[in-house]
Amino acid sequence: MPLRHARPNEAVTRIGPLLASMFVINVFGYAAIGGVLSVLLPSQVRLVAGDGAPSALALVTGVSAIASLAVPPVVGLLSDRTRSRWGRRTPWILFGGLATAASLLLLGAAGSVAGLLVGWFLVQGTVNVGLNVVLAMIPDRIPPRRHGLASTVQGLGLPVGSVLGVQLGAFLVDSVLLGYVVLAVAFALAAAVSAWLAREARHASPGELRTVRADLRRTFASLRFRDYRWVFSPGRCSTWATPWSTGSASTSCRTSSIRRPGRPRPTAWPPH
Numbered sequence: 001m002p003l004r005h006a007r008p009n010e011a012v013t014r015i016g017p018l019l020a021s022m023f024v025i026n027v028f029g030y031a032a033i034g035g036v037l038s039v040l041l042p043s044q045v046r047l048v049a050g051d052g053a054p055s056a057l058a059l060v061t062g063v064s065a066i067a068s069l070a071v072p073p074v075v076g077l078l079s080d081r082t083r084s085r086w087g088r089r090t091p092w093i094l095f096g097g098l099a100t101a102a103s104l105l106l107l108g109a110a111g112s113v114a115g116l117l118v119g120w121f122l123v124q125g126t127v128n129v130g131l132n133v134v135l136a137m138i139p140d141r142i143p144p145r146r147h148g149l150a151s152t153v154q155g156l157g158l159p160v161g162s163v164l165g166v167q168l169g170a171f172l173v174d175s176v177l178l179g180y181v182v183l184a185v186a187f188a189l190a191a192a193v194s195a196w197l198a199r200e201a202r203h204a205s206p207g208e209l210r211t212v213r214a215d216l217r218r219t220f221a222s223l224r225f226r227d228y229r230w231v232f233s234p235g236r237c238s239t240w241a242t243p244w245s246t247g248s249a250s251t252s253c254r255t256s257s258i259r260r261p262g263r264p265r266p267t268a269w270p271p272h
Contacts, residue, residue, distance in 0.1 A: 015142050019153045021197035022134045025093065026157020028190035029131045031165035032104060032123070032183045037061065038162075039169030040108075040179050041120060049113055060117045067125035072132040079133050087200025089133050089140070096129030097191020101184040103127075108180025130191055137198060 042057055049056035075092060082088045103126050107119030138150045165183070172179035 015146055015150070017197040018137055018141060019150060021093075021194040022137065022150065022154045023157055024190050024197070025097075025130050025134050025194040026154055027161040027164065028187045029100075029127050030158050030161030031168065032100065032127060032161075032187050033165065034162035035165030035169035035179065035183055036104070036107070036120070036123065038166045039173055040176050041116065043173055043176055044110065044116055045113070048111060048116070056113045056116075060113065060120050063117055064121040064124045067121050068128050071125045071128040075129050075132055076136060079136065086195075089136060090195045090199050092133040093130045093198060094191055094195040096126055096133065097188050097194070099126040099129070100191070101188035104180050104184040104187070108177045108184075127187075130194070134194065134198070141200075 041060070042053070045057045045060065046053045075096075079088055079092045082091060084091055086094075100123060103119060103122035107116065107123055110116045110119045135154065138147055138154070142150045168182065169179055172182065
């Protein structure tokens, strides 16, 4: 009995490089997200918005959550239809990483709330390209009996990357732009390494592909089932609501309590 359902032109005997690719892109992707959202972005908002920082951060992060909701299904549909000498997924991992690096640099140079909103929106959209494309490698190229292992490796990237990003952001909180540069370079390199590890054989023919309309219809048809709705709806709501609550509730404690040894304790904020 076959161990998986896969396309005949895909080699899956060596899953080690695929697991390493997933781990690398997730660690540095969530490092970028964690470092920016927890330290660097609140510091910028505090500088440009003053007393209105909590509301401004909630606006920036809440509106930008639209990108993280909209990008994954679009990237999935497009990468399914990509035919190149580097395969289907690899170009999206590489160029998504480069776009994320450029977006981080743009965000680091922003000096207004509008600029921060645009920059963080772009970061949220571009970073989700690589993070979601690597997920497609699990059903594509990894045997079903190894799906649990692959999901575990992929999931480890979130805590490891978040801790790494927050610590890096805290270390560079006095030089926000330098923090963005470091995160941008690190993620671009991680995307290149991840794409190389996950490189695929060239897809010579598109085969039988459903239309985009058919794929969308099948996706939303799943909402007819009650159990699926119970799983889908809370997840989407939490993705939307978390940035708003995070931004409005903890801006001041994130930016005013970071202190390294030898650095004077910051004054209370907001000012009395």
